[in-house]
Amino acid sequence: MSNLKTISLTVNGEKVVRQVEPRLLLADFLRNELNLTGTHIGCEHGICGACTLLVNGDSVRSCLTLAIQVDGAEVTTVEAHGKPDSMSVVQEKFQQCHGLQCGFCTPGMLATAEDLLNKYPLVTEEDIREGLSGNICRCTGYQNIVDAVAAARDEVRSQ
Amino acid sequence: MKAARLLPKSAPLVLLAASDREVIMKPAAFDYERPQTLDDALKLLASSDNAKIIAGGQSLMPMLNFRLLAPELLVDISRIDELRGIRETKGRGLSVGALTRHHEMETSKLVEERFPVIHEAMQYVAHLAIRNRGTIGGSLSHADPAAELPMMAVLLDAHLHVAGPNGLRQVAARDFFLGALTTDLEENEILVQVEFPGLPKRSAYAFDEFAQRSGDFALCSVAVILSWSGNFLTGGKKIGDVRIALMGVDETPVRIEVAEQLLSGAKHIDDPLLEQVASVIRDTIQPNGDLHASADYRRHLAYTMSQQTLKTAWQRLQGQTDED
Numbered sequence: 001m002s003n004l005k006t007i008s009l010t011v012n013g014e015k016v017v018r019q020v021e022p023r024l025l026l027a028d029f030l031r032n033e034l035n036l037t038g039t040h041i042g043c044e045h046g047i048c049g050a051c052t053l054l055v056n057g058d059s060v061r062s063c064l065t066l067a068i069q070v071d072g073a074e075v076t077t078v079e080a081h082g083k084p085d086s087m088s089v090v091q092e093k094f095q096q097c098h099g100l101q102c103g104f105c106t107p108g109m110l111a112t113a114e115d116l117l118n119k120y121p122l123v124t125e126e127d128i129r130e131g132l133s134g135n136i137c138r139c140t141g142y143q144n145i146v147d148a149v150a151a152a153r154d155e156v157r158s159q
Numbered sequence: 160m161k162a163a164r165l166l167p168k169s170a171p172l173v174l175l176a177a178s179d180r181e182v183i184m185k186p187a188a189f190d191y192e193r194p195q196t197l198d199d200a201l202k203l204l205a206s207s208d209n210a211k212i213i214a215g216g217q218s219l220m221p222m223l224n225f226r227l228l229a230p231e232l233l234v235d236i237s238r239i240d241e242l243r244g245i246r247e248t249k250g251r252g253l254s255v256g257a258l259t260r261h262h263e264m265e266t267s268k269l270v271e272e273r274f275p276v277i278h279e280a281m282q283y284v285a286h287l288a289i290r291n292r293g294t295i296g297g298s299l300s301h302a303d304p305a306a307e308l309p310m311m312a313v314l315l316d317a318h319l320h321v322a323g324p325n326g327l328r329q330v331a332a333r334d335f336f337l338g339a340l341t342t343d344l345e346e347n348e349i350l351v352q353v354e355f356p357g358l359p360k361r362s363a364y365a366f367d368e369f370a371q372r373s374g375d376f377a378l379c380s381v382a383v384i385l386s387w388s389g390n391f392l393t394g395g396k397k398i399g400d401v402r403i404a405l406m407g408v409d410e411t412p413v414r415i416e417v418a419e420q421l422l423s424g425a426k427h428i429d430d431p432l433l434e435q436v437a438s439v440i441r442d443t444i445q446p447n448g449d450l451h452a453s454a455d456y457r458r459h460l461a462y463t464m465s466q467q468t469l470k471t472a473w474q475r476l477q478g479q480t481d482e483d
Binding site: 003005021022023024025028044045046049052055058059060061063064065066068069071112115116119129130131133134135 | 184185186187188189190191193213216217220221223224225233235237262266285286287288289291292372373374
């Protein structure tokens with residue numbers, strides 16, 4: 001295809017300039033052009049939540065977003081949430097509460113949890129469950145995921 | 160925390176040959192333009208026989224990924240500033256720019272104060288990640304039969320402002336939704352704004368929705384507005400303006416006028432009247448059965464939820480009496 005367009009964005013704090021086809025999904029752009037394979041692709045039509053990441057701090061489905069649409073934006077993938085020796089609060093709680101089994105849904109869960117904690121009080125377990133209802137875990141380890149988000153909430157709120 | 164270098168330093172990242180990269184593209188190829196003004200957007204739209212508008216993309220992208228649609232040109236209107244924002248209008252109304260995101264609507268103090276029913280309905284719209292990107296104009300133009308925004312427009316007698324090659328025109332919400340995923344919009348037009356006229360001063364609302372999973376499309380949803388009319392001092396008060404809207408039970412959101420008329424003018428709402436109104440609603444709607452719920456089940460939901468929703472609205476309306 002010849003209709004390439006230049007996009008310039010910030011990914012995990014680094015400036016990226018690339019030529020892309022307009023139809024390239026953000027998820028495919030990150031995985032195939034930038035080798036950031038932490039963003040997982042599940043259903044590819046916005047149902048499973050696996051590809052959720054942060055655009056300008058807001059959780060977004062990267063399979064329902066074209067790379068070209070985030071031209072100029074700041075994208076944060078799971079690779080930037082933390083590192084093994086310096087995990088984010090949410091990552092730490094997922095580890096402590098055993099909030100993952102196979103880990104496929106985890107990047108999307110983490111991004112969703114970060115955004116939920118920023119935007120909602122998440123007072124009850126019901127609030128957390130509703131907030132996470134757009135992210136599917138096929139290991140069905142939901143209880144521990146909910147526990148992890150509740151623990152992260154308590155930690156963040158007590159600070 | 161020290162920011163780690165998260166991108167590899169050298170460039171050879173593309174593991175696939177250019178020809179193989181075709182394989183991973185979900186949507187069919189299209190051209191893409193991102194105009195800065197409404198005028199430019201309209202011109203671009205007119206320049207192609209097969210152009211589509213994209214803003215948040217939360218309805219369009221799944222259709223592109225499935226190749227249910229293969230437009231030649233995508234016109235991205237998301238950076239047109241004149242289409243943004245929630246503004247007050249005369250008579251306690253609000254006008255909402257087409258590019259307003261669902262999450263903005265959900266958290267707007269103005270919306271919560273003037274149209275608590277919209278505020279409540281917004282909590283049911285999909286999931287946060289979708290609400291972060293999806294726009295009000297997109298939801299209205301897409302016209303999914305089980306979407307909350309079209310229902311709010313119909314409930315509140317909203318006016319939709321549409322821009323086209325010949326200028327602006329206004330369409331009443333009830334004339335805008337023609338069928339499932341079908342609206343009064345022409346191919347060369349753009350929905351630019353929706354205007355919600357203010358509600359009567361002494362009014363109350365209730366909203367309820369049933370879906371299989373939180374955030375999924377509704378199997379049935381009911382929204383009600385009740386208002387007082389008449390003279391409070393002489394004891395002549397009665398129910399005036401009544402609006403009952405349902406969604407998920409037909410091709411478009413529907414107002415049930417026969418049921419509204421049964422309540423308008425009443426001084427009191429008791430259980431037999433609620434049952435009568437709910438029966439009328441159940442017998443008026445024409446739901447389709449699908450994988451998720453049979454038509455009969457949707458009728459049953461409509462009957463039960465109408466009673467509960469009307470009751471809640473009536474209780475809230477009674478609470479309004481002693482104020483003012």
